[in-house]
Amino acid sequence: MNPAPSNNASMRSSFLREMGITEWVDRSGLSATLSTSAVPQSNTQASPELTANPSAHSAEISGRWIFIGTKPQGDALTLFQNIVRALGLPNDAWAWQDQKASIDALIESSTVPLVAIAFGAASAQRLTGENAPLTELRGAIHSLMHGETEVPLIATLELAQVLAKPQEKALLWEDLLLARSVLQSL
Numbered sequence: 772m773n774p775a776p777s778n779n780a781s782m783r784s785s786f787l788r789e790m791g792i793t794e795w796v797d798r799s800g801l802s803a804t805l806s807t808s809a810v811p812q813s814n815t816q817a818s819p820e821l822t823a824n825p826s827a828h829s830a831e832i833s834g835r836w837i838f839i840g841t842k843p844q845g846d847a848l849t850l851f852q853n854i855v856r857a858l859g860l861p862n863d864a865w866a867w868q869d870q871k872a873s874i875d876a877l878i879e880s881s882t883v884p885l886v887a888i889a890f891g892a893a894s895a896q897r898l899t900g901e902n903a904p905l906t907e908l909r910g911a912i913h914s915l916m917h918g919e920t921e922v923p924l925i926a927t928l929e930l931a932q933v934l935a936k937p938q939e940k941a942l943l944w945e946d947l948l949l950a951r952s953v954l955q956s957l
Contacts, residue, residue, distance in 0.1 A: 834883050834954040836865040837874060837922075839898065840890030840929065847930035858947065870894040878917040884957035886950045887915050887924045895926035909946060912953055923957075925950040 836858075843851045855865060868874050870893060878885065889895040892905040899913045908926035915922040927946035933939050 834864075834957060835881055835885050836860060836950070836954070837868055837877055837885060837887045838865060838890065839868045839874065839887055840870050840894045842867060842869060843930050846934050850930050850934060854943075854947065858951065870897060874915075875917060878915075878920060878922060884954060885922045886954040886957075887922050888947070888950055889924060889926045891929035891932070892926075895924075898924055899926070909942070910949070912949070923950075923953045925953070 838851075866877055868877060870889075870891075874887070887898070889898050892908070895905055895908045895913075896902060898915055899908060901908065905926060905928070909928075911926070913924040913926065915924040925946050928939055928943050930943075933943050
């Protein structure tokens, strides 16, 4: 049973506030500003597993997200779960891949558009083949080549880094919104 749509919006607002996002612009033409006065101190509803919550927005998802990096644990896992929920990604719309593993099987088996998100400098540098610092790799659309298939790659901050410096949550969210817009344009 899915929660009521207003429940989903309330839950998404809570997740966004927790990530430090105070303004949400709905791409369907509606916009809302979240109040920062009710920012929750902790999220006690997060599950300890990497799972996504199917939502009413799953119909909008027309592609698949590949998250690449060191598998999050503890608070980083909670942050990742909140990101997946805030993006409204159902279980079958994303996959987590360790930064050292090959993503070839994920790319080959996909019949829908893909976007890859590299968490941290090590993942981003390995996948782009560039030695530039993460500050230079962020904010750009890179290409992850697999044969003749080109998958857009977005470099972003390591989740543990965002937890250590909460002011950087907005940068992480910018990268995720860039990835979403790239996927929607495919």
